[in-house]
Amino acid sequence: MNKILLLGFILISGWGSFFVTAQRKSKEKAQQLQVEQTVVPKLIVGVIVDQMRFDYLTRFANHYGEGGFQRLIRKGFNCRNNHFNYSETSTAPGHASVYTGSTPSVHGIVGNNWYDKVSKQMVYCVADPEYSSLGTTSDAGQMSPHRLNAPTITDKLRTHFQLRSKVISISIKDRGALLPAGFTANAAYWFRGYSEGKWISSSFYMDELPQWVSDFNASGIAASYKKTWNTLKEINQYLESGPDSNKYEEAFAGENGPVFPHRLDEIWDANNRFELIKSSPYGNSLTTDFAIAAIDNENLGKDQYTDFLAISYSSTDIVGHQFGVNSKEIQDMYLRLDLELERLMETLDNEVGEGEYTLFLTADHGAMNVSSYLEDLKIPAGLLGIDKYNDRFEEFLRYKYGTTDIIQHRSNKYLFFNYDVIANLGLERQKVEEDIRREILTYDPIDRVYTADQLLNSSYVDGISNLVQNTYNPKRSGDLLLIYKAANTAYGATGSDHGSPYKYDTHVPLIFYGAGINNGSTVNRTNITDIAPTIATLLGIAFPDGSQGEPIKAVLK
Numbered sequence: 001m002n003k004i005l006l007l008g009f010i011l012i013s014g015w016g017s018f019f020v021t022a023q024r025k026s027k028e029k030a031q032q033l034q035v036e037q038t039v040v041p042k043l044i045v046g047v048i049v050d051q052m053r054f055d056y057l058t059r060f061a062n063h064y065g066e067g068g069f070q071r072l073i074r075k076g077f078n079c080r081n082n083h084f085n086y087s088e089t090s091t092a093p094g095h096a097s098v099y100t101g102s103t104p105s106v107h108g109i110v111g112n113n114w115y116d117k118v119s120k121q122m123v124y125c126v127a128d129p130e131y132s133s134l135g136t137t138s139d140a141g142q143m144s145p146h147r148l149n150a151p152t153i154t155d156k157l158r159t160h161f162q163l164r165s166k167v168i169s170i171s172i173k174d175r176g177a178l179l180p181a182g183f184t185a186n187a188a189y190w191f192r193g194y195s196e197g198k199w200i201s202s203s204f205y206m207d208e209l210p211q212w213v214s215d216f217n218a219s220g221i222a223a224s225y226k227k228t229w230n231t232l233k234e235i236n237q238y239l240e241s242g243p244d245s246n247k248y249e250e251a252f253a254g255e256n257g258p259v260f261p262h263r264l265d266e267i268w269d270a271n272n273r274f275e276l277i278k279s280s281p282y283g284n285s286l287t288t289d290f291a292i293a294a295i296d297n298e299n300l301g302k303d304q305y306t307d308f309l310a311i312s313y314s315s316t317d318i319v320g321h322q323f324g325v326n327s328k329e330i331q332d333m334y335l336r337l338d339l340e341l342e343r344l345m346e347t348l349d350n351e352v353g354e355g356e357y358t359l360f361l362t363a364d365h366g367a368m369n370v371s372s373y374l375e376d377l378k379i380p381a382g383l384l385g386i387d388k389y390n391d392r393f394e395e396f397l398r399y400k401y402g403t404t405d406i407i408q409h410r411s412n413k414y415l416f417f418n419y420d421v422i423a424n425l426g427l428e429r430q431k432v433e434e435d436i437r438r439e440i441l442t443y444d445p446i447d448r449v450y451t452a453d454q455l456l457n458s459s460y461v462d463g464i465s466n467l468v469q470n471t472y473n474p475k476r477s478g479d480l481l482l483i484y485k486a487a488n489t490a491y492g493a494t495g496s497d498h499g500s501p502y503k504y505d506t507h508v509p510l511i512f513y514g515a516g517i518n519n520g521s522t523v524n525r526t527n528i529t530d531i532a533p534t535i536a537t538l539l540g541i542a543f544p545d546g547s548q549g550e551p552i553k554a555v556l557k
């Protein structure tokens with residue numbers, strides 16, 4: 001049968017059109033799969049800016065250059081209504097949530113520190129004496145992610161490619177490096193200050209530091225930041241922050257006031273030497289320096305197996321805690337961070353290639369304005385912690401139960417009962433919990449009190465109750481959970497605090513940029529738990545096991 005006859009046969013016969021349609025469908029499917037494969041980036045760069053509020057993108061926008069935040073926003077995808085969807089908005093839960101796509105109720109990192117019900121003592125989220133320090137004679141490297149109850153997106157990447165993908169995680173703070181790294185990373189590095197000034201790690205990841213890390217530590221780069229911190233631009237151009245000298249900020253030890261210039265070299269010894277770098281923009285510069293050294297020396301993004309570089313900029317948080325969100329220091333931190341992002345992306349363009357990597361930028365929590373500043377503006381705020389009510393509370397316990405022993409442990413936000421004592425006294429558990437809940441609710445700074453039973457036996461779909469439920473972890477959380485009124489904190493009269501379910505703590509940036517990412521923005525609500533599923537979908541790999549979020553469809557090409 002010649003070709004013309006065959007064509008005629010196909011056109012006449014019904015089988016022919018079926019045959020042609022089937023062929024076209026299978027070709028389309030193949031093309032579709034091919035498209036899904038070709039957008040796989042060579043490198044994912046996850047950037048967490050510690051304590052970055054969403055409005056830092058807009059408040060300082062006039063000062064940002066073209067190569068940093070503006071580049072991400074103009075060429076990437078900006079999720080403008082992105083929030084933490086749980087109430088314990090602090091550093092360790094934040095990093096764990098971004099990378100596991102889940103909330104403390106699932107990943108178990110319920111705070112930076114918490115009271116452990118089994119050992120009956122306070123534990124630090126990543127401390128692990130089972131492992132030894134690398135690069136320091138101190139115990140600062142005795143860390144692991146062992147208290148994290150869920151694998152991370154970085155774990156999923158490693159196992160998907162049979163450990164051929166490289167995962168490197170970097171942060172000044174140990175928890176900022178360890179939690180994004182997960183269990184299978186090649187390395188997590190964090191900074192040891194004091195007299196050492198070195199990037200360190202844990203034997204959890206490796207037997208000894210790679211040569212390039214030892215070389216970096218010996219290079220004197222960290223010591224080069226022992227210098228004056230002055231504003232990047234003329235300070236009178238900083239119209240988006242309060243006066244430099246004010247009572248809402250805390251000066252460094254050895255300074256006369258919390259004002260520029262901060263002569264780090266002169267106050268070096270009074271502020272624990274290399275620890276001082278962490279409290280300045282140079283902590284972020286040093287983080288970029290080290291991240292660039294990692295890109296070079298680990299050959300990140302050079303082969304067909306997608307690599308992952310997790311970077312957490314911690315110094316923004318440390319400066320925020322000292323000077324507050326309205327300070328000249330915070331404005332200067334973000335103008336300088338903008339330059340760090342530009343430097344990082346220029347390196348990625350050169351080493352990996354523009355369009356070959358995907359970067360996302362978010363935060364681990366926001367921050368509130370200094371309470372005493374808000375009070376001066378007549379905005380409702382308060383400086384009383386629950387500790388101020390200690391005497392009244394103990395008096396209540398003794399009057400009601402004849403003893404204070406029914407309380408096993410108390411912290412700022414949690415209360416743990418001693419149920420043995422309650423049983424021995426012949427008291428009914430639920431009645432005791434309810435009576436104490438009602439008592440604490442009469443204390444002025446407290447807005448709500450939840451019992452564990454309430455959180456276990458109800459399903460809150462929205463509002464603050466939903467955020468508290470997403471924080472509550474049955475094995476780790478307290479038996480009563482206390483929520484303060486907005487802008488009420490025991491933190492003190494200077495500097496910014498965080499850790500609440502309120503919008504100043506939950507609303508943070510989320511920008512995606514690069515390979516496989518659409519250009520645009522959305523004001524639809526997104527949650528921090530959507531990040532890991534979005535990256536998993538981009539890469540075509542398994543979602544982290546505990547992930548609770550959804551891929552953000554508008555972000556992905």
Ligand SMILES: [Zn+2]
Nearest residue numbers: 050051091364
């Ligand atoms: Zn933080």
